[in-house]
Amino acid sequence: MEEKQVLKRVARLTQLATLPEVLSQILKIADDPESPLDDLAKVILKDISLTARILSVANSSRHGRDSEVSSIRDAIMVLGSRTVKAIALSVSVVNVINRLDTQVNLQTYWKHSLEVAMISELIASRVGLKEKEEAYIAGIFHDIGILSLDACFPREYARVWKDAQKGGSILDLEESIFGTNHCRVGSYLLSKWNLPEIFSHAISRHHDAFKSEEPVNDQIIPQIINLAEGLAKYRLDINSPLEDIELANRKVVMKNLGLDNADLSEIEAEIIPKFHDAASCLEIEVGSPMELLTEANSRLFEVYHEMQEMLDSFKKNANFKDHIEYDKLAVEILHTVVATFSHYFNNACASMLGRAQLIEIALKKGELEDNRDILHNSLIAIHNGVNNITGTISELKQVKSFKTTLYHDKTLIIDLEDSLKKYKPQKAKMKARV
Ligand SMILES: [Fe+2]
Ligand SMILES: [Fe+2]
DSSP states (O other): OOHHHHHHHHHHOHHHHOOOHHHHHHHHHHHOTTSOHHHHHHHHHTOHHHHHHHHHHHHSGGGOOSSOOOSHHHHHHHHOHHHHHHHHHHHHHHHHHHHSOOSSOHHHHHHHHHHHHHHHHHHHHHTTOSOHHHHHHHHHHTTHHHHHHHHHOHHHHHHHHHHHHTTOOHHHHHHHHHSSOHHHHHHHHHHHTTOOHHHHHHHHTTTOOOOTTOOOGGGHHHHHHHHHHHHOSSOSSTTSOOOHHHHHHHHHHHHHHTOOHHHHHHHHHHHHHHHHHHHHHTTOOOOOHHHHHHHHHHHHHHHHHHHHHHHHHHHHHOOGGGHHHHHHHHHHHHHHHHHHHHHHHHHHHHHHHHHHHHHHHHHHTTOSOOTTSHHHHHHHHHHHHHHHHHHHHHHHHTOOOTTSSOBOTTSOOBOOHHHHHHOOOOOOSSOOOO
């Protein structure tokens, strides 16, 4: 396929053809510093759901205030016309997208887009960008090209998803099938909607590799989105780990924007408590806190796998001199992973021992019958199982070097069998009755 043909089809898709009239009026008024506040309020009031959403954002904890905001005029005063514009755009795009007939899981899509938008806004304020709302809007829109391609060419895009799950790059797959990619398609759509160029430009470059000392001015939002994309925990292509090229790009962009690792961890910490509020203000479905927690945990496993792959490739490419470095790195990673997971295991063990204790007490008091020693023997098995788990964790914590620990030839699976044989699990306190 050719790009021209693809863009023509995207432009013809009715659901994507226009943004609501109210929105274009808001954009015009909000961009005009001369326009009176009441004009903006009047336009917003024409759209009931938009009015409700703006009031809800103005009252949300995100903009914490003592008194309640009950009029749109107050909301504009509290939030500023820039933020109102950002909300209006976000609400409209949510409406447009939720009407689309697409096989993309919209919950996954919104989680990713909202996270990228929120990280972008935080980066923007950290680098002192006045128009931080602009970064937020660009983040909300950044992957709209994926949905457009998927809605227009469902069969072809299904192939992109399928191959991406096997580790292919979405951009390369899109190029090979459509002769274009979601960055260019998204950018085209936004210019067709007459949105300011700053957005279409940012979206067209959101997967670019940036050069160090890239002129900042008009490239600042594209670089912010690019960095936010790499930092987002909720990803669209969940199965593909960050490629080396993306990791190298991250370093360059961080340097260009003057950010260090401490900045990034502070940004990450700020996102977690705000994410749910932001999603409910936009009425975006992102899943319950429990589902998010489960996903965060599975992400932890993915990180572990990514690390293991990095180690694997390092091992393959390393020469003999690098072995010491390799060993140090591997031990460090092992300790990080063990520290993280021992928390979960310890909780599970504590809960098992707690239950076992209740049974023991009940047995002692004669509240439970155990004529055939079934409960008694089960308790011994629980105690020994818990001892084995805690013993293994403590053994893993003591690994100081892989040179003294065996691991299977050609794999990175640690063989702890020998050291575990040396480990004498604490015997269960209860003695089996004979
Ligand atoms: Fe993205
Ligand atoms: Fe993207």
